[in-house]
Amino acid sequence: MNDSGFKKYRVMIVEDSSLIRGYLIRALQNDPQIEICGVAENGRIAVDKVKLYNPEIILLDVEMPVMDGITALPLLVGACPEAKIIMISTLTAKNAAISIEAMSKGASDYLEKPSAETDKTLFKTELIQKIKAIALSIRKVGEKYTKDDEFGFLKAENKLQVPPQLNKVSVSAEKTPPEKNHNTIIKDGHRQTAYVPVLPPASATPAVFTNDDNRFAGFKPDILAIGSSTGGPNVLHEVFKQIGNSLGHIPTFITQHMPPKFTTFLAQSIATTSGMRCTEPQDGQKVEKGWIYIAPGDYHMLVEPKGVDKIIRLTKGEPENFCRPSVDPMLRSLVNTYGKNILTVIMTGMGSDGKLGAKLVHEKGGKVIIQDEASSVVWGMPGAIAKEGFQDGIYSSYDIAKQIIKICRRDL
Structure with a gap:
């Protein structure tokens, strides 16, 4: 918790590039509402450590050695079903296709990796907004509340329950898609x-x-x-x-x-x-x-x-x-x-x-x-x-x- 008693949003970073990993850490570490609870260099380490870190948000790279993001995704969801996953990738046709596949399998959102041409201030703002908005939604599900906030959460009552099959991603082998x-x-x-x-x-x-x-x-x-x-x-x-x-x-x-x-x-x-x-x-x-x-x-x-x-x-x-x-x-x-x-x-x-x-x-x-x-x-x-x-x-x-x-x- 920070000094005001607010429970910080717990974020885990899964990224093999030390350059991008360092940039993500620097972008988040000074925000008083965010805690970097864990860092992993590939999907295998992330799967092994996710229960220990217990994140609310996982920033998951698409391309990594040992185990890539699309392989790690269902394993992370199975190990920590309450966490929400944001895919991060370079803007290429290949990675766009993988990110779409990941979102169809349960990832909540995506974010383009920063590059030399990236507006760093804009990237940091978008990253923090996504993390806070999605993490806040996790905490609000099942609650009744009345306070509006900057991310668009509004008073809601008599919430419907989501069928269990929509909350989990199976870790079994996927069927071959139609031709x-x-x-x-x-x-x-x-x-x-x-x-x-x-x-x-x-x-x-x-x-x-x-x-x-x-x-x-x-x-x-x-x-x-x-x-x-x-x-x-x-x-x-x-x-x-x-x-x-x-x-x-x-x-x-x-x-x-x-x-x-x-x-x-x-x-x-x-x-x-x-x-x-x-x-x-x-x-x-x-x-x-x-x-x-x-x-x-x-x-x-x-x-x-x-x-x-x-x-x-x-x-x-x-x-x-x-x-x-x-x-x-x-x-x-x-x-x-x-x-x-x-x-x-x-x-x-x-x-x-x-x-x-x-x-x-x-x-x-x-x-x-x-x-x-x-x-x-x-x-x-x-x-x-x-x-x-x-x-x-x-x-x-x-x-x-x-x-x-x-x-x-x-x-x-």
Whole structure:
């Protein structure tokens, strides 16, 4: 504890580079709310020591000798299930793919390693904010509290419990993923890669649920829009694993706060998980039913009408809510294009991105559902909406997919 009686956030650093390890230590050691409880030079040492160190947050390098981060991840989660893991890696295509895989297996977030070109002050600020926000969420789960704070945690009561299977990562061998068919497609003069997985025939039968929620009676969305940030990739995989290809009759638009390269592999991963066509769209691309469009890193994704069609616009407009891509501009453009026929889902994430856009959806007659606090890594984005009270439903990460299918497939 520090002098004020505050119990410091316990952080373990797992990094083989002495240069990066030293930089991370220096960035954290002077913060009065953070304690570096342990350091390990590779995944094997980390697995052996994690119970002794008992961290709340683990900074886990992707590439290390002896045992790398993706191998250590399930072992660390198994040994210390309450800890949250932030992957750290250099921004390469290979490491982006590994980080996406790690987040689909339970890692909470990622952070690009500092380099000679990195703004060190900005990196330190982002690192500390992520650590504190995620660690605070661990302490808040199951509690009732009323104090707002700088990371977007808000009053929450009657929390839903997260199903046990979503809290743990199995350490058994993973099944071989479905075969992927990577097609280069020319659409409206634009070349793009669409990830179209080859799945067993059974996946062609969509799940169907009875819609017994009167709040959504008579509502038939033309599109699904999703916004997420910290913890989002893991929840997106859980959601689309349940949805499968049940939404072949409408397009889906996703803005997930991520840098370039990462969003490319997120699209590929969601395609594999869901069986739907998922892509980072090209500027000017025509919107089609049954496709999932993910905002590319460093671009806002907008949609606008063009004759009888709808097309996607990618812009490098000013960041909103400190983010590009940002959820708010996506939602504004969707309201302008589709009017009230929008189902919006805001999931786990720091800050309040999506609040203003979701409010506009609500005011125009669309529907807004949010992830509950107990299953969120950080209840900032959905919590900001809950504070205003214009959501139409609050669901756990386990139940969001069922609600999406209920609402989007009614009367089909």
